[in-house]
Amino acid sequence: MPTPAKTSQAALAAIARELVEASGPDALTVGAVAQRAGIKPPSLYKHFVDRSALLKAVEIDVLHELEAHLRRETKGADHKSRLKAMARAYRRFGTTAPNRYRVIYSGNAFIDPEIREACLYSAQPLFEELRAAGIAEQRILPVSRTLVPFLHGFVIMEIGSAFNLGGDIEEAFETGLETILAGV
Amino acid sequence: MPTPAKTSQAALAAIARELVEASGPDALTVGAVAQRAGIKPPSLYKHFVDRSALLKAVEIDVLHELEAHLRRETKGADHKSRLKAMARAYRRFGTTAPNRYRVIYSGNAFIDPEIREACLYSAQPLFEELRAAGIAEQRILPVSRTLVPFLHGFVIMEIGSAFNLGGDIEEAFETGLETILAGV
DNA sequence: AATTCATGTAGCCATGATAGCTATATACAT
DNA sequence: ATGTATATAGCTATCATGGCTACATGAATT
Known part of the structure; x- marks a missing residue:
């Protein structure tokens, strides 16, 4: 393993779900998920190819x-x-x-x-x-x-x-x- | 009347509808509607308060x-x-x-x-x-x-x-x- | 001339996305 | 044991797009 992971696909998906449940699909922004996971937005793309992949995981x-x-x-x-x-x-x-x-x-x-x-x-x-x-x-x-x-x-x-x-x-x-x- | 209007609320709504029908709600952007109406995006706000008002008109x-x-x-x-x-x-x-x-x-x-x-x-x-x-x-x-x-x-x-x-x-x-x- | 109001220019902010660099844990060869 | 290569999570910087606002402009009515 390289650079110790601060988060994981599962953790990010869970955060995405919370955002969707709380405030709807539009609240699911890459920035919001990244922030809550303690990483920067670009780093999220190492776990999900794009925003729609996050939404798909939630679905x-x-x-x-x-x-x-x-x-x-x-x-x-x-x-x-x-x-x-x-x-x-x-x-x-x-x-x-x-x-x-x-x-x-x-x-x-x-x-x-x-x-x-x-x-x-x-x-x-x-x-x-x-x-x-x-x-x-x-x-x-x-x-x-x-x-x-x-x-x-x-x-x-x-x-x-x-x-x-x-x-x-x-x-x-x-x-x-x-x-x-x-x-x- | 000042500066003759290049477009109208009805015309903009019709354009918005065409965009939605052709490519879905995400295709309804202020820029796309304005362009098709021959005006600049900010000018559209004189006819509709915001994008959601356009979508509402379509609905x-x-x-x-x-x-x-x-x-x-x-x-x-x-x-x-x-x-x-x-x-x-x-x-x-x-x-x-x-x-x-x-x-x-x-x-x-x-x-x-x-x-x-x-x-x-x-x-x-x-x-x-x-x-x-x-x-x-x-x-x-x-x-x-x-x-x-x-x-x-x-x-x-x-x-x-x-x-x-x-x-x-x-x-x-x-x-x-x-x-x-x-x-x- | 003054007023009115649709349009335009310029610009801000949020968001999605990419490029390229850095750092570190593991694997393996020495 | 030690050093090197590799893989990969994270970062900074940057770009494009889109919604929206502030403010200036200019034509037509009065």
Whole structure:
């Protein structure tokens, strides 16, 4: 090893995540990360090729956390209540930390193989639950592509204050969830 | 009038929109807009207070266009087929111009009264169609909050290449739409 | 002539990024 | 053991771009 390292890729990624969570993606500047890590901005480029690589690391990190969250929070007697619990956990994941959630599906970076993989990984809990519920294999994809868009759209709109016509948002979520699960 | 104006707020907004549509929000720079309008960057600040005001103008413009698009493309014999046509038109609006669509619900700028208003305006066609379909007034909000999040989430995921497990995306959309409308 | 206001010039600051140098821990040959 | 080569984390310096401000300019209305 040359010149003792003051920081590491993992430490820098953690700092980047904190910045994004606290103040959104725009707060993730090379300078801010470097400063918090006790190094100068140019030195950061020895660990990440550019700013977008930092953001990518954050996104992958968040997707892994989502996967763990969905596994942890899924309880219930029957399959339907477990699916509901998972959906509610998904929404909670987004609403409790909006800036953290917003990095998911942001941009069209899904051509990136690493993000693709992390994305797939985060979808596994739902796939497994649908299989366990006895959904036919060829219906799992269409069903996921009904439920996940609803969840994502709902969370994005909710944390963006797009539901501004009053009414009970909890109730709306339950109604939507019930409607979709009824068709499953 | 002093010094004849070389450009106008409307012209600048139109240029801004073209830039966003062509290359995404990051392409909307004060310099690029000014150059295309034949003025220098600082002069632009006499028409818009800052860059975000330009972006806001674009967002409002897009929402109005969405409203018009939904009204124009909605045909069908019965109410259900009209709702389906509207949903398909919504998706087409997003997929035919991804960068244009992405400005919708981006950020949490919905506290802004003008964006709120434009957002509401764009939702009118759906509300009217739901009312015409005989949906009870108190169910219109929950139903909208099931359908619109699904549509938004689906479009965002589709234009972000997030459906990367193969399968027929058209079919998935139709399945989801059918599932949701069945519960209406 | 005075006023008004869109435009222009000049410049500041933040940020992303690169070039090239320095310093040091390890590997290996002597 | 000792010295040399190498790899690499960090640094200073520098550049380009972009948002934005202060202030001057100049044409048209009054």
